[in-house]
Amino acid sequence: MTRRGVRVAPLVATLLAVQTELGAQTGIVSGRVGNGGTPLPRAAVYLEPLDQEIPIQPMGGEIDQSHLRFRPSVLVVTPGTPVRFLNSDPLMHNVFGPGIRGGDVFDLGTYPMGALATWTFQKEGVHVVLCHIHPEMVAYVVVTRAPFGTVTGSDGTFTLEAVPPGRYRLSIWHPRRSRDTMTIEVTVPEGGLSGLFLVLEDGGVRQRGRDS
Numbered sequence: 001m002t003r004r005g006v007r008v009a010p011l012v013a014t015l016l017a018v019q020t021e022l023g024a025q026t027g028i029v030s031g032r033v034g035n036g037g038t039p040l041p042r043a044a045v046y047l048e049p050l051d052q053e054i055p056i057q058p059m060g061g062e063i064d065q066s067h068l069r070f071r072p073s074v075l076v077v078t079p080g081t082p083v084r085f086l087n088s089d090p091l092m093h094n095v096f097g098p099g100i101r102g103g104d105v106f107d108l109g110t111y112p113m114g115a116l117a118t119w120t121f122q123k124e125g126v127h128v129v130l131c132h133i134h135p136e137m138v139a140y141v142v143v144t145r146a147p148f149g150t151v152t153g154s155d156g157t158f159t160l161e162a163v164p165p166g167r168y169r170l171s172i173w174h175p176r177r178s179r180d181t182m183t184i185e186v187t188v189p190e191g192g193l194s195g196l197f198l199v200l201e202d203g204g205v206r207q208r209g210r211d212s
């Protein structure tokens with residue numbers, strides 16, 4: 001994270017802070033994920049509370065097929081919320097789930113530019129999505145009941161908004177380590193937690209302290 005980013009973050013957290021029904025001040029939980037010293041884009045990051053009940057806001061999403069890729073190629077959604085698959089390429093694409101490691105088995109058919117199809121994932125876990133026509137195309141839909149979830153950007157950073165204070169299990173999943181979901185416990189103070197620096201290592205994830 002840049003110096004500017006570090007300075008701006010507390011102000012943003014304060015502006016977005018809201019009162020929950022319990023009166024606790026929520027805030028942003030943000031940071032970055034690295035694989036060794038390298039920023040790790042496309043990592044699914046989600047937070048589950050360990051000492052309170054937090055209602056889940058349905059979170060769906062959209063995956064485009066553009067320039068022969070699924071974009072984004074990793075998406076985090078809640079169960080039972082539709083995911084739209086678009087085709088923006090001037091050729092036919094297909095969308096299907098091969099059922100790898102317990103993922104959904106489905107086939108949305110083959111369709112042209114401008115068309116879209118929808119699939120609603122019900123099962124928690126990672127669902128692999130492929131295209132029959134272009135075997136190199138792959139996307140991963142991470143379905144979780146966690147109330148807060150996102151995917152790291154190209155610089156490895158992530159932001160989760162409106163998180164109440166408390167203890168959480170923070171989970172990280174990445175296509176390159178697709179067999180494991182790595183978890184770490186974090187305590188979020190009132191007003192949020194910024195500058196987390198999480199490093200994936202063999203055997204798990206380690207918090208390398210704070211950036212700020």
Ligand SMILES: [Cu+2]
Pocket residue numbers: 065092093094131132133134137
């Ligand atoms: Cu395709």
